[in-house]
Amino acid sequence: MSQNRRSILGAALALPAALTVGAVATAAPAAAVAGGVEAGEWVDLVLEAGITPTAGATPQVRLVTIAGTTFLQARGQITGSLTADTKIATLPAAFAPPTWYVRAAAPRNNSQGINACRFEINPAGSVSVYGGNTGNPITWAQFDSVQAIWR
Known part of the structure; x- marks a missing residue:
């Protein structure tokens, strides 16, 4: 049974x-349901003095809308010696700034067991990297993994 x-x-x-x-x-x-996918063009960030793009990896951003929700995507890499929380760039004039802070984690040089920093765009359109200090400077940061909801 x-x-x-x-x-x-x-x-x-x-x-x-x-x-x-x-x-x-x-x-x-x-993509065929509820509005599809719309990807904007990649736009170069306006880098601050002293911030160097890695050859062939100029920092860029774009907006992607999927089924009515807009996301920020970033790519590229910078090098330098960031020993404090640092403004690294500004959004280009044609790129409307967010209505609130947009934050994401980004890989950086692995030093003292720390291998990520905070990538942030504020409502004024300033792009900053957080996490470097004099004892543990950020010598490079890569933005290919940065994706966040755009507000």
């Missing part, structure tokens, strides 16, 4: 899975 119960239970559990697989296989891609 336990054999029959297992068979019945197995069949009962397999049915919703089969229905779900069928629904997923015939579903429309996310």
Whole structure:
């Protein structure tokens, strides 16, 4: 009798899975639903004096809208010796600043076990990097992983 119960239970559990697989296989891609994806052009950040872009990796930002929600994406890398929280750039004039602070973690040189810094854009359009100090300067920071909701 336990054999029959297992068979019945197995069949009962397999049915919703089969229905779900069928629904997923015939579903429309996310981009085709509720507004799609709109990606803006990459725009160079206006770097502050003393901030050097890594060759071939000029810091840039763009806005991407997915199903009605807008995200900031960044890419590129800077080098230097940031020994304090530092303004590294400004958004270009054509790029509207956010209505609130936009923050994300970004990889940096691994020093004393610290390998990330804070990337931040304030409502005035200033781009800053936080986390460097005289005992543990940021010698490079990379922004390819920066993605945040744009407000």
